[in-house]
Amino acid sequence: MTKVDRRILKSQEAIKTALITLMGEKHLDDITIQDISDRANVNRGTIYLHYLDKYDLLDKLIGEHMDRLRELCESSCRLEWTEATLVFCEYFDTQYSFFSLMLASKGAPYFRNRFLDFLIEEFRCELDVTRGKNLGIKEEVLVRFTASAYVGVVEWWFMNEKPFSYRELAEQLGALLERNL
Amino acid sequence: MTKVDRRILKSQEAIKTALITLMGEKHLDDITIQDISDRANVNRGTIYLHYLDKYDLLDKLIGEHMDRLRELCESSCRLEWTEATLVFCEYFDTQYSFFSLMLASKGAPYFRNRFLDFLIEEFRCELDVTRGKNLGIKEEVLVRFTASAYVGVVEWWFMNEKPFSYRELAEQLGALLERNL
DNA sequence: TAGAGTTTGTTCATTACTGAACGAAACCGG
């Protein structure tokens, strides 16, 4: 990873936080590129230097969060699901405003799918259907089943404004994962 | 006032706030240009593009506050001293962290003098020693007398961490000014 | 649906900022 010009990092950072705060105020469709550049205090053209359009911007923004979750996953892949889930839920908690915004906003389905795909990918490489409790169950089915369940619970947790701590969430989810994977 | 490139404004803003926060942590003499550029997330050379050195930077920073006070003065020059002082003290209050930092830090004497000079200048053009209560008193003396008194009280107010509200400060100062100018 | 006004996406020349490098000055521990 070669060193990136700080101007690029600063511009992108400003643009991304501008989009996030704007999404807290109105729907993505009602946000113009001008709105974003104004809020980011950046020339309108600068946005096009880094992103195709606002959807690409949101896409990359979500992608970065998924990447960070993936990193967390890799750095704790030796752990059991219970502990790995704790690491995840801790991240959810620290990024609460972002995730709840993503799940609550109009763009929710898009984010949901990105998150689902991410989990499917992660679960797949940690799985073994050739023995044990899952003998006879198709990998594709098991993975989809579990990932959907996972997303559903996380989504519910955010939509209900953290009805309990992220530690409890992790405990419950962890137990259910152990049972199924 | 022609429109300034936003890059200039952003750089200068970052550099100035970097200096202010650093001055809250250590003495100006212990702050290096590198410290400032790191904190501002700006190339070291960029600082030299705008300022001669850290003293010039502080100088310009103080100057801007004096300019703002001068503007306040002009936009309310029709007012009596009591009301004009209220406008001043309100500004002191909103910029509390900056002013108390300036008066508390090692560079205090320098700031004090800038503030004193500013007041002397302002008082001088509002003054009339050819009649009334000040007949016979030299302008130079009266102006210096009053400005020093003013600075002394403001300094005391900041050093003692706002022993009372800025409104009270303005009332008291205003009354004393009316008596002397 | 016509037409006025936005928003978009792109181009262009200019400007500010960048990282890297450098010698010179200042600082500091032995």
Place this chain on the structure above:
DNA sequence: CCGGTTTCGTTCAGTAATGAACAAACTCTA
């Protein structure tokens, strides 16, 4: 007092961001 290290102030070629302009697409509303 010396030699090593830090900080300074400056140069440089390269790059990112800028404001202005433009035609095209889109969105109102009359």
